[in-house]
Amino acid sequence: xxxxxxxxxxxxVIISLCIAMFVAIYPMSDRYSELRPELLCLLVIYWxxxxxxxxxxxxxxxxxxxxDVIEGVxxxxxxxxxxxxxxxxxxxxxxxKNYSVWHQSIxxxxxxxxxxxxxxxxxxxxxxxxTPKELILSAMVSALxxxxxxxxxxxxxxxxxxx
Amino acid sequence: xxxxxLFSKGPxxxxxxxxxxxxxxxxxxxxxxxxxxAPLKRQAQDIVAPLYWVSNLPSKIDDWSDNRLLSRERLxxxxxxxxxxxxxxxRKLQLNASLAAENVRLRQLLNSAExxxxxxxxxxxxxxxxxxxxxxxxxxxGAEHGVYRGQALVDAKGLMGQVVEVGTRxxxxxxxxxxxxxxxxQINRNGEQLIAEGQGGRSxxxxxxxxxxxxxxxxxxxxxxxxxxxxxxxxxxxxxxxxVVKDPSKRFARVITKPMADINRxxxxxxxxxxxxxxxx
Numbered sequence: 001x002x003x004x005x006x007x008x009x010x011x012x013v014i015i016s017l018c019i020a021m022f023v024a025i026y027p028m029s030d031r032y033s034e035l036r037p038e039l040l041c042l043l044v045i046y047w048x049x050x051x052x053x054x055x056x057x058x059x060x061x062x063x064x065x066x067x068d069v070i071e072g073v074x075x076x077x078x079x080x081x082x083x084x085x086x087x088x089x090x091x092x093x094x095x096x097k098n099y100s101v102w103h104q105s106i107x108x109x110x111x112x113x114x115x116x117x118x119x120x121x122x123x124x125x126x127x128x129x130x131t132p133k134e135l136i137l138s139a140m141v142s143a144l145x146x147x148x149x150x151x152x153x154x155x156x157x158x159x160x161x162x163x
Numbered sequence: 164x165x166x167x168x169l170f171s172k173g174p175x176x177x178x179x180x181x182x183x184x185x186x187x188x189x190x191x192x193x194x195x196x197x198x199x200x201a202p203l204k205r206q207a208q209d210i211v212a213p214l215y216w217v218s219n220l221p222s223k224i225d226d227w228s229d230n231r232l233l234s235r236e237r238l239x240x241x242x243x244x245x246x247x248x249x250x251x252x253x254r255k256l257q258l259n260a261s262l263a264a265e266n267v268r269l270r271q272l273l274n275s276a277e278x279x280x281x282x283x284x285x286x287x288x289x290x291x292x293x294x295x296x297x298x299x300x301x302x303x304x305g306a307e308h309g310v311y312r313g314q315a316l317v318d319a320k321g322l323m324g325q326v327v328e329v330g331t332r333x334x335x336x337x338x339x340x341x342x343x344x345x346x347x348x349q350i351n352r353n354g355e356q357l358i359a360e361g362q363g364g365r366s367x368x369x370x371x372x373x374x375x376x377x378x379x380x381x382x383x384x385x386x387x388x389x390x391x392x393x394x395x396x397x398x399x400x401x402x403x404x405x406x407v408v409k410d411p412s413k414r415f416a417r418v419i420t421k422p423m424a425d426i427n428r429x430x431x432x433x434x435x436x437x438x439x440x441x442x443x444x
Contacts, residue, residue: 012342015177026218029333029364030427033295053278057176060185065190069207074333075200076191087180122191126294127343128363 001074009162015152016043017063021070034134037063037145040067043113046153048086049093060086065132077122081115087108101147181402198441206284208330215290215301215333226430246257249365254337275351283433284308286316298341300324302432305332310434314328318432321400321423326434338426339401340367347391348401350384351443359401360419361385367426369402378416384395396437 020039027105028036047055064079071078088111096107116135123129129139174182193199233241291303305308306329314326316336322346328335337344344364349356355378359369374380384404390397402420409416 020213022218025215025290027222027291028293028294031415033293034378036293057180057183061187064187072211072299073297074191075194076187076189080187080191083180083183083187087176090176111378123294123296127189128294130296131364 003034005028005162008160011052012156013018013047013055013163014161021067024067025070034137035141036138037142038112038115039142039145039149040064040078041085042108042142042146042149043110044082045085045089046103046149049096051091051092054104055086056090057083057086064161073119074122074126077113077119080122081118084118085111085115101150105143105146107148112142113139115139182304188290191207195421204328205277205330207326208333208335212301212303212333216303216335219289231360235373283317283437284310284387284436285431286434287431288429296342298324298338298361298363298367298426299327300336300338300342301333302336302434304434305330305334307331308335310435314387315395315399315435315437316432317399317435318424318429320425321402323422323424323429323432325394339369339422339424340426346395346401347389348386349389350380351400352384353379355379356389357386368405369422371420374416374418376411376413376416378385380404380407380416380418382407385423396435399435406407 004039017040020043023039025034026036040063044060046054061079063085064077064082065080067082067149068075096104099107113135116130116139118132120135165175170412177349183329190200213246219314234251259289285305286302286304289303302316308327308332310329312326312329316323316325324336324338324341326334328339338361339346339359340361340363341362344361345358347356348359356369357374359371362370371380386404387394388397388399400423402422405414405421406419
């Protein structure tokens with residue numbers, strides 16, 4: 001029974017990551033593409049803070065590397081950013097989980113902002129650097145998206161009775 | 164079920180993060196500054212292309228429904244207008260045929276190599292880079308169809324870019340407007356040689372650096388590829404000059420041009436085979 005539950009858990013994590021990958025590459029007009037939430041980063045934050053015994057920095061790093069390959073940016077950019085974000089989450093998950101959702105959003109804003117800055121640093125080496133305005137806007141959209149993600153994932157975990 | 168040890172062994176989280184960060188930096192430097200990862204990049208292209216194809220499905224369905232749900236009347240109308248356009252284009256082609264023949268004769272008189280008609284391959288754009296800073300697209304033709312690195316991509320109106328990564332059934336194309344792209348061009352009106360650089364970022368324009376203030380260039384001039392870089396075939400339209408600012412206090416004039424090709428909107432494009440792929444290039 002426990003093994004089965006664990007399998008469902010992993011299936012849900014993988015499905016959520018696949019959806020986030022598609023959101024990451026879904027074709028959008030240039031004008032609105034900065035409004036795309038960094039769903040993969042949000043999911044890594046979510047799963048690492050809610051199941052730190054199962055998901056750690058290695059998980060975050062692999063997700064990041066997959067994102068690099070799929071988006072076609074310099075390999076290692078998202079991998080580095082996500083593993084550092086996961087590290088901070090691992091250190092602080094007990095605190096973060098106690099905050100209200102909106103309070104968590106502020107944390108998420110900082111996490112995603114840090115993630116964007118790191119990715120932008122590597123991308124800048126490749127000759128593609130974004131303006132600070134775009135980085136802040138993207139982090140802000142992701143932070144505003146956090147409550148939606150949080151509530152819907154909580155709902156899913158309730159339905160499947162996951163811990 | 165095994166019981167998880169209360170105090171897990173192995174490196175601490177901090178050490179793990181540090182190692183992974185260093186590995187990431189290593190991979191990123193290898194990716195950016197060496198070509199050690201070239202074979203992996205090619206395979207990644209094959210793995211990634213189907214994902215872009217799937218993410219492109221909604222717009223494909225939209226296209227399909229547009230085609231299927233058109234009224235008969237509109238279809239007839241469209242057919243009519245296409246027929247007229249075809250007629251006009253055919254007339255132009257007749258003129259062109261005689262001009263091309265004349266050109267070949269003149270070139271033979273001058274003892275220079277004759278230009279051959281380029282072979283083309285129709286291709287569909289299946290994906291765009293999700294990062295708005297990177298002007299790259301993915302097309303659905305690859306090594307299987309004879310695509311090679313450095314091949315030119317054109318659409319109905321002009322040059323779009325060049326192939327930078329070839330997968331089995333798909334390839335990645337770097338667009339003219341990318342900040343890492345530049346190509347030699349000439350003004351069609353007077354043959355002045357220039358270089359057109361992509362601006363990158365959100366602008367879909369090409370800048371002409373090092374244009375002397377005395378150079379004969381005006382708004383509306385058409386730039387065509389000059390073929391000097393031995394990358395692009397000669398004579399394809401590249402861009403139209405939209406702004407010329409000649410400030411005597413500055414060393415060079417500021418010239419902004421707009422690509423002729425519909426870089427943002429094209430769905431279909433042509434890959435031009437102008438010379439066989441050179442081995443090892």
